[in-house]
Amino acid sequence: MTARLVIMGPQGAGKGTQAARLAERLGVPAISTGDIFRANIKGGTELGVLAQSYSARGELVPDEVTNAMVRDRLAQADVEPGFILDGYPRNAAQVDELDAILGEHGVTLDAVVELTADRDELLARLARRAEIEGREDDTPESIARRLDIYAEQTAPLTTAYAARDLLVQVDGIGGIDEVTERLVAALGAVVPDAV
Template sequence: MTTDRTVAASSSTRDDRRLRIVLMGAPGSGKGTQGRLLSRKLGVPTISTGDLFRDHLRRRTELGVTVAGYLDSGEFVPDVITDAMVRDRIGLTDAVGGFILDGYPRTLAQVEALNGFVGEQRGSITAVVALEVDRATLLERMRTRAQAEARADDDPEVVIRRLEIYEAETAPLIEHYRSSTRVITVDGSLEPARLSAMISSRLRARE
């Protein structure tokens, strides 16, 4: 089942045609896949905090060393680090026309930080896309991914911890967003191509 909720926007939001999308969903809900598919369909980059972190880990940067312990244990990286990374990334040239955020924001403080970042661009978040998937499916997806990619953050104990943190800290943000932003809730267990077509159609029908 899917639902849309549109809240009246300010005149400044109506005048801004850039797509600034937030993908929300539990670990394993398919945010990464949908981010890539939607990026091609909508012509804006996907910005994944997980990918940014892993890039620093691969390059063994100072930031990579800092975040390694958090990722390996399933804990989230502190806001001060993540906020700075996202602000720098959405300021790059390829994100001038908009972006799709995957894995951010995850706390109310990050929501407020993101509002500040896009406010500097004289815009606002276009929509939040919430991917809903049952816990059994999430666990199976991450078990399969761990076998295929050998990711430390997909270790069974780490997965459970990540789901617990998501349910406690991040899931409530979807309801928070409903008071000010369009929220599109979709069944994340659908076939990826079908799901991305559904999401992009609803995003384009935002008038």
């Protein structure tokens, strides 16, 4: 069984939670650019310091840094049966880069899942997460900025993936189990061998 998926959606839509659940179910790694950046920030690496300077302003890390990180990660052996990318691609240039990376490995995406959610619900979820996790990058200003960046740069990618018949949209509002079941059902309709 293989599954090569991208999970998209604005911050707070539950991508990380659902990517981890799907990864466990499918037996493939969930690859979160956000987790990799946070680990580097916590470790005080050169990349972490650079990433922190952008995330503290509510901005995204530059494409060349992110692209190199994703290229390296997708070359690792555990990715051979598949993966779930969370947080990448975020813009049209990264879509092209991902196509090139996958082409080098002779594979293509099976589906792109978009978790949808109302902006007010997202703002409330992210405010709760900031309180619970104490994440410095979750100030009200940076949250609003990241949601704006998603709307401007990433949301239009769904149109491109829909044109390729890869897009699967799933309502991200509801209980975690409920959303997981929606995802599995939606993926089963388009990638039946994967779920």
